[in-house]
Amino acid sequence: MALPRDxxxxxxxxxxxxxDDGSAIDLRNPALAAILSWAVPGLGQLYQGRVFKGRxxxxxxxxxxxxxxxxxxxxxxYASWKPGDTRxxxxxxxxxxxxxxxxxxxxxxxxxxxxxPLFGSxxxxxxxxxxxxxxxxxxxxxxxxxxxxxxxxxxxxxxLKQFRGxxxxxxxxxLGRWFDIGTLYTMLAGMLNVLVVYDAWxxxxxxxxxxxxxxxxxxx
Amino acid sequence: xxxxxTSTLVCPVLxxxxxxxxxxxxxxxxxxxxxxxxxxxxHHEDPAEIRFATIHWAVWLGGILGIVLAAVLLLxxxx
Numbered sequence: 181m182a183l184p185r186d187x188x189x190x191x192x193x194x195x196x197x198x199x200d201d202g203s204a205i206d207l208r209n210p211a212l213a214a215i216l217s218w219a220v221p222g223l224g225q226l227y228q229g230r231v232f233k234g235r236x237x238x239x240x241x242x243x244x245x246x247x248x249x250x251x252x253x254x255x256x257x258y259a260s261w262k263p264g265d266t267r268x269x270x271x272x273x274x275x276x277x278x279x280x281x282x283x284x285x286x287x288x289x290x291x292x293x294x295x296x297p298l299f300g301s302x303x304x305x306x307x308x309x310x311x312x313x314x315x316x317x318x319x320x321x322x323x324x325x326x327x328x329x330x331x332x333x334x335x336x337x338x339x340l341k342q343f344r345g346x347x348x349x350x351x352x353x354x355l356g357r358w359f360d361i362g363t364l365y366t367m368l369a370g371m372l373n374v375l376v377v378y379d380a381w382x383x384x385x386x387x388x389x390x391x392x393x394x395x396x397x398x399x400x
Numbered sequence: 401x402x403x404x405x406t407s408t409l410v411c412p413v414l415x416x417x418x419x420x421x422x423x424x425x426x427x428x429x430x431x432x433x434x435x436x437x438x439x440x441x442x443h444h445e446d447p448a449e450i451r452f453a454t455i456h457w458a459v460w461l462g463g464i465l466g467i468v469l470a471a472v473l474l475l476x477x478x479x
Contacts, residue, residue: 198446
């Protein structure tokens with residue numbers, strides 16, 4: 181029988197071992213699965229055929245993230261690195277994946293040449309800080325739609341307008357404890373997705389069984 | 401089907417109406433459940449084992465947080 185040539189050998193399977201019954205878990209492409217799991221929690225597990233866990237992670241983590249957004253009035257996920265409002269919570273929220281990435285786009289748009297967020301004022305737009313310049317259109321839209329802001333809160337600096345207050349303080353005054361609770365939910369969703377990404381990359385972490393503990397204690 | 405629809409629509413409304421009456425600390429309970437569930441699911445593969453481990457971790461997490469809460473309350477009472 182002729183031996184298979186190198187280019188005919190199938191690629192080695194990368195598998196993990198289930199800690200429950202010792203069965204093999206085909207991880208397929210672990211790096212791709214990890215990226216998919218970061219992008220959409222649980223998607224990497226679905227890619228690997230681990231449907232139950234994929235659906236569970238997707239429902240739990242996205243549910244917690246969306247619950248946090250709802251509790252916080254849609255204001256708790258934003259990206260800001262300005263001195264005075266460095267949003268460290270976003271470092272954790274970004275772990276939830278693509279669902280948190282519009283905050284980065286909004287922040288870049290607001291601080292960029294256009295001086296206004298891409299998706300409007302309500303969706304993950306960073307809060308305005310005292311002295312911040314924004315486009316006239318965005319200032320007028322805020323004055324018309326935001327109950328805490330009116331036209332007098334802007335200095336006229338043609339062709340732009342300059343905000344006088346601190347929008348994050350207005351949010352916290354209006355939302356009260358809901359701002360912190362919403363932030364906590366979204367942060368936890370992001371942090372737990374880090375474990376999900378690891379599960380997609382390397383399989384279940386496993387816990388020492390009673391037999392393992394006894395074997396270890398006998399050997400020492 | 402009707403009861404599922406009703407509860408899906410009524411629960412958020414009831415929740416929104418009553419939420420302000422609930423002390424903030426109770427909003428941590430779903431987070432304990434979430435952390436227990438995800439932690440258990442990343443350590444096991446079998447659904448039955450995941451369910452059992454979720455309860456295990458929820459009891460541990462809830463117990464530890466409960467002890468910390470009790471300690472803080474006692475310190476506040478005597479301080």
